[in-house]
Amino acid sequence: MRNLILNTDSYKTSHFQQYPANTRFISSYIESRGGVYPSTVFFGLQAFIKEYLSRPITTADIDEADAVCQAHGVPFNRSGWEYIRDVYQGYLPLEIEAAPEGAEIPTGNVLAQVRNTDPNCAWLTSYVETALLRAVWYPTTVATVSRACRDIIEGFMNDTCDTLDGLPFKLHDFGARGASSEESSALGGMGHLLSFRGTDNLSAIMAARRYYGADMAGFSIPAAEHSTITSWGRDGEAAAYANMLEQFGGEGRTVAVVSDSYDLWNAIDNIWGCELKDRVQTSGGTLVIRPDSGVPEEIVPETIERLMARFGYSINGKGYRVLPDCIRVIQGDGVNADSIRAILTAMKERGQSADNIAFGMGAELLQKVNRDTQRFAMKASAIQIGDTWQDVYKDPITDPGKRSKRGRLALIQDEGSYITVRADALDGRANQLVTVYRNGDLLNRTDWDSVCQ
Known part of the structure; x- marks a missing residue:
């Protein structure tokens, strides 16, 4: 070829x-x-x-x-x-x-x-x-889609956040596996990195190095997938979560854990918010909870609400509620420009700051575009x-x-x-x-x- x-x-x-x-x-x-x-x-x-x-x-x-x-x-x-x-x-x-x-x-x-x-x-x-x-x-086109998403997120951050410091990591590239080829993944993934710094697309990282001399164009964190959690069995769900904290938690570190392999609400209310609560609060790092099913604009605000009930919250200068630094949420299922707007609108209506959430975008970012x-x-x-x-x-x-x-x-x-x-x-x-x-x-x-x- x-x-x-x-x-x-x-x-x-x-x-x-x-x-x-x-x-x-x-x-x-x-x-x-x-x-x-x-x-x-x-x-x-x-x-x-x-x-x-x-x-x-x-x-x-x-x-x-x-x-x-x-x-x-x-x-x-x-x-x-x-x-x-x-x-x-x-x-x-x-x-x-x-x-x-x-x-x-x-x-x-x-x-x-x-x-x-x-x-x-x-x-x-x-x-x-x-x-x-x-x-x-x-x-x-991918760069354009990513920039449009950034504009949406930035607008809500201006309304509900004290600063825009977190904006570069508000949209993460989850699209490598859904791209039509490795080259598409690399080219589209680079386009995303013009607006954001979060990515799991190593092809894009290497393309940015090769074609534009980038030392490191984007960053990621350790994160669980369903197979690594469910391999512990349903009865071992809490142990699987504890292992993530043990392996990847710590001062200044961030780890993401998918938490709806079985029952998201049980995971939040009883495992993260009770059994492992002290470890989350005292780790010195940040745990990012990832829902992965359901209607996003309903699931995300409810997830944040339940986390606030367990971990508390503060009120920022704009009058919106913010989770403590030890806990955040990332939504990676069903994410596109429209759903980002819908999720952030639902959060705003419930008094939740956009600081609480980040997004991961897959096929909608790299694949659902055409000429x-x-x-x-x-x-x-x-x-x-x-x-x-x-x-x-x-x-x-x-x-x-x-x-x-x-x-x-x-x-x-x-x-x-x-x-x-x-x-x-x-x-x-x-x-x-x-x-x-x-x-x-x-x-x-x-x-x-x-x-x-």
């Missing part, structure tokens, strides 16, 4: 024969045309450049692609790929410009722009659409035929929302927001699109700290 020539749609292989005679350059752009969220957090392009565009194509790649295309029934531009191999040592003669990674940009704006740098390779610009668009839309979540598209917008540049666009009367942009594009900042303009209409304004790739070279590298600002 490492052959870049075959990292495309089948019909793309025939497009080199479809452009007007004497076509020299084609320019295309990527945008989010709209969707669920009014803005997108642009992210992931540097990872794609490092992983895919920094490796040259080889004769073996050309031979394989030639054989596959012949058997598949589509044309193959062998001479074009051999030209790239011979003249550019196998690196793609393209220039890619992009918005700053990590920037939150309103939908309807150009996020990246690509054109060929060699007039003999005009067909290459659109050839890379499949790989390039996929590389951008997925991590950008149409933010209506991503890559379209050609300009072509040079001979010595003349002209606009390229689509304008379907059946769907004005699919009307594409025209000409070479630029992205400017105006009154704190981003606006797309034609490149020939910049009039001295700074173009926020910067060249990040040209002919095999990664330019204007960005590091993890810059992306997370």
